[in-house]
Amino acid sequence: MAVTTHSQSRTEPWIAPLARGPLHGDVSLPGSKSLTNRELVLAALADGPSTIRLPLHSRDSALMVEALRQLGVGIDEVAPAPGATPNPYGPDLRITPAPMHGDVRVDCGLAGTVMRFLPPLAALAVGPVTIDGDPYARKRPMHAVIQALVDLGVDVTDDGGGAMPFSFTGTGSVRGGSLSIDASASSQFVSGLLLSAPRFDEGLHLTHVGERLPSMPHIEMTVAALRARGVRVDEPAVGEWVVHPGPIAARDVTIEPDLSNAAPFAVAALVAGGTVRIRTWPTATTQVGADLERLLPLWGATVTRDGDDLVFDGGVGVRGGASLPGLELDLSRGGELAPALVALAALADGPSEITGIGHLRGHETDRLAALASDVNRSGGAVHELDDGLRIDPAALHGGDWAAYDDHRMATAGAVVGLVVDGGDSAADAPFGQFDESGVRVRPH
Template identity: 90%
Template structure:
C-alpha cells in the first residue's frame, strides 16, 4: 500500500508524532466537540429552509469547514455567533447562524476528503442556478461517487465527468430537480442515501428512493438522516427495508444543539482497556442515532465495565492490557458502524487471542483503503493481520515501535495512538490528519495519558 501521506491540505509535512506511552492506569475525563455527522447534516438542512436556523455546539474541523465553505460559495449565509443568553459557551468554537438564500452556480466546491461533503452537497447544488464543479483532494478522486453521479443523471441533471464515476465532475443547475422514483446501489456507502434524502424535500416530486445493492452499510447513519428530516417537519415514509419516500415540501427552520461525537470517543474509551483505569466521557446522550453508542455494548465484550454516571459514560478497563489483563479475541460484525473498526482493530492487535472483524469491506473506499492500511501498519509493527473479502483477521503477536503511516486518515492516526499506549516508539507520520474531525486530538490524548500514574514501567509489546 502507498505510504505517502504528506499533506494534501496545502501545508508542509510535520515531524512524526511519537505516541505517548501510558505510565499507569488512567483517570481520564474527556469532553469532546460536536458530532461531524450531525453537524454536516444540520448545515445542509438549515441551508434548505426558508428562515434562519442556529446550530449550537457544532463541530469545528476540516470536514465541517469544507461544508461551510461549499454552502457559502453557493450563496448560503453562515455566520459565527455568540451563545444564546444563559447558554454555556462552546470551548471548541462559536455557534453558527445559517441564513438561506437563493443558491447560485459559477462555483467550484472543494470536498477535501470529506465523504459527507462530496455526497451531500451535489444534490443540494443541483438546486442552484448555474454551473457547479465538484472536486476534492487527490485521494478523494479515488473514493466511490458513481452512485451520486448516476442518481443526478437519472433525476434529470446534465452531469459531465470522465466516465469513471468519480470526482471531478460538473453540472449546470437549473434551480430545480425533478425527483420522483429512483433506484441506487449504495453498497459502497450509506452517504449516497443520506445525500439524496437530505435535499429530497426540495425536489419537485420529492423522492421515492430504493436501494438495490447486496448490502447497505452503516444503517444508523441513514436513521440519523431520517430523524433529522422528521425533526424539521418533513414527511418520510419507509415502506420496506432499503426504501424511503420523502415527500416534497418545506423544511422547517430549527435551532439545534449538536451532541458530542461518539465515534471520536472510540480511541479514548478503548484507552481504558489498553492502559487500564477509567475514562469518563462527558455528556453522553441517553438516546442517539450515532453509531458510536455501540461502544456501550462492544467494549464489555473485551472485559470493560461500561456504566452511565449522570450525564457521562464511564469506561473501566481494570488493570488493562498494560497491567497484564487477559483480553480475549473476538468475532465481530461491524456492518452497523465501520467507523469504529480502526480503534477496535488496534485493540484486537493487542489482545491475547485471534479476532475476526467483518462487515467492513466498504472501508476500502473511505479516506484511504482502511483494511489495507490497518493490515500494513500493524504488520509493520510486528503483528499478523490478514485481509478478508469483508474484513480482517488479527492474530496475536508481539508489537514493536517504529513508523506508523496515517494515510491522510484521521482514524488511522488515532489507531496508532492506541497501539502507542503500550508500545514504545510508535511514530505517527501525520497526526495533523485528525483535524478532519477532531483538531484537538493530540492535546486531548496527551492530557488523558498524563492522568496515568508512573507506578510501573510500561509494556513494550501487545
C-alpha cells in the same frame, strides 16, 4: 511508535505516548461531524434562519460551510445564547437560506459528507457547479451520486469514471420522483439524496438495490433529522424511503458530542488500564458510537453511567497484565469504529475477525489495507478478508505507523503506542505518567 499524519502542515512524525500507569481521563468531545454536516445542509434548504449550537469545527465542517457560502447561503458565527453552554471548540453558526447560484467550484477535500451531500443540493442552484477534492478523494466511490443526478434529469459531465471531478449546470430545480441506486459502497449516497429530496419537485422515492447497505444508523440519523424539521419520510420496506416534497422547517438545534471519536479514548482504558469519563453522553442517539457501550464489555470493560457522563473502566488493562479475548464482530452498523477496535484486537491474546467493513476500502484511505499494513509493520499478523480483517495474536514492536491523512488511522496508532515500547523509554518514569513510546505516527 511514530504516527505520520501526511498533512500539508505537518511532515514530522508524532511520537505516541507510552502509558506508565492507569489512566484517569476526563474527556469533553467536540460535536458530531455527521450531525453537524447534515444540519448544515438542512438549514441551508430551510424556510427560514436556523442556529446550530455546539457544532463541530473541523476541516470537514469548514469545507461544508465554505461550499454553502459559495452557493449563496448566509452562514455567520454567533455567540452562544444567554445561559447556553459555550462551545470550547468554536462559535455557534447562524444559517440564513438564500437563492443559490452556481459559477462555483466546490472543494470537498477528503470529506465524504461533503462530496456526497453537496451535489444534490448544488443541483438546486442556478448555474455551473464543479465538484472536486483532494487527489485521493478522486479515488473514492462517487458513481452512485453521479448516476443518481443523471437519472434525476441533471446534465452531468465527468470523465466517465464515476469519480471527481465532475460538473453540471443547475437549473434551480430537480425533478425528483422514483430512483434506484446501489449504496453498497456508502450509506452517504442515500443520505445525500434524502437530505435535499424535500426540495425536489416530486420529492423522492428512493430504493436501494445493492446486496448490502452499510452503516444503517447513519441513514436513520438522516431520517430523524428530516422528520425533526417537519419533513414527511415514509419507509415502506427495508432499503426504501419516500420523502414527500414540501418545506424544511427552520430550527435551532444543539449538536451532540461525536461519540465515534470517543472510541480511541474509551479503548485506551482497556489498554492502559484505569478509567476514562466521556462527558455528556446522550441517553438516546442515532450515532453508531453509542455501540461502544455494548462492544467494549466484550473485551472486559465495565461501562457505567454517572449522571450525564459515561465512564469506561478498563481494570488493570493490557499494561497491567490483563488478557484480552479474541472476538468475532460484525461492524456493518458502524465501520467507523473499526480502526480503534482493530488496534485493540491486535493486543488481544486470541484471534479476532472483524467483518461487515468491506466498504472501508473506499473511505479517506483504504482503511483495511492501511490497518493491515500498519499493524503488520509493527510485528502483527493481520490478514484482509473479503469483508473485513482477521487479526491473529502477535508480539508488537515499535516503529512507524502511517496515518494516511486519516484521523482514525492516527488515533489507532496512538492506542497501540500506549503499550508498545520502543525500548528507549526511561525505566524510572513516574507511575501514571507518559513517556516516549516506540510508536512513531507518520503522515504516510
